[in-house]
Amino acid sequence: MNKEKRDMLFNQAKDWVLEAGRNIRHKIKDPLHIDTKSNANDLVTAMDKETEEFFADHIKGKYPDHSILSEEGFGDDLNSLEGVVWIIDPIDGTMNFVHQKKNFAISLAIYEDGIGEIGLIYDVMSDVLYQAKHGEGAYKNDIPLTPLDKDKKFEEVVFGLNHFWLCENRLVGEKYMQQFVKDVRGTRTYGSAALEFAFVAEGVLDGYLSMNLAPWDVAAGMVIVKETGGVTTNIDGNQLSLLDKDSVLTVNPSIQERLLDSYIKVGRK
Incomplete structure (x- = not known):
């Protein structure tokens, strides 16, 4: 994607993300209509659906040749990332949205032919936008993010964990984690x-590990992390497909090898 096209899409996507965020904040105290999906902890609200429909309508209205990969049913049925693909989670952290009214985000990425070109993660209630364009660095609002420390000491690591790994012994041995x-x-x-x-x-974190995430959970974050020098793989150290659910490890590369070799790989034997 050339810079002119990337800038144009970035500015439009940013405007839509901020508009969607304002709408959520405006309605944050309205009565919630909550359903469940795969289980009682897998929540979806009318606001999830409304926000995704907002993006789908605007994208298809302005860019009818673009595709959408998204969570709540307003996207396309894709078997490849050919062309321009918008990957959207309208509310990432729905349980937080329901119970806390904070600590949730709009996650939007734009990929072209499988390459992450734009990543936007909007912490709605804090009005903080993490943003990145391919090859141009990452920003928190308008402040550049500092490249990750390449000499991070393992004993100083603060790590994000989705604690469902406690139930996933088939993936990593419990004692190793x-x-x-x-x-x-x-x-x-x-x-x-x-x-x-x-x-x-x-x-703020040196890494994050989860055993089962969908493409819309990670697509924007992958672009942003990459622009600060971080790496994202599955727990085998392999590239994510972004078309299927997978385990996810995003991490400061200075600790990636030790984490994989000393805990995850041996825990899977």
Whole structure:
């Protein structure tokens, strides 16, 4: 994607994200209409659907040749990332949205032929926008994010974990992950994969691990983390497909090898 096209799409996407965020804030105290999807903890609200429909209508209205990959049913049925694809999670952290009225985000990415060109993660209630364009660095609002520390000491690591790994012994041996938690400085759980990606890019976290995420959970964060020097793979260290759910590890590269070799790979044997 050339710079002119990237800038044009970025500015339009940013405007829509901020508009969608204003709408959510305006309606944050309205009565909630909540449904469940795969299980009682997998929530979806009318606001999730309304926000995704807002993006779908605007994208298809202005860019009818673009595709959409999204969570709540307003996207396209895709089997490749050919062309320009918008990957959207209208509210990442729906449980936080329902219970806390904060700590959730709009996550929007634009990919072209499988390459992440634009990433936007909007912490709606804090009015903080993490943003990146391919090859142009990452920003928190308009402040550049500092490249990640390449000499991070393992004993100083603060790591984000989705604690469902406790139930996923088929993926990583429980005792190895427990040892990892003991060896690092601390762990945190925020309940929004998009925000945890943003915190890795910012250096607030040194990594984030989850065992089962969808493309819309990670697509924008991958662009932003990459622009600060971070890396994102599955727990085998392989590239994510962005068309299927997978385990996800996004991390400061200075600790990636030790994490994979000392805890995850041996825990999978």
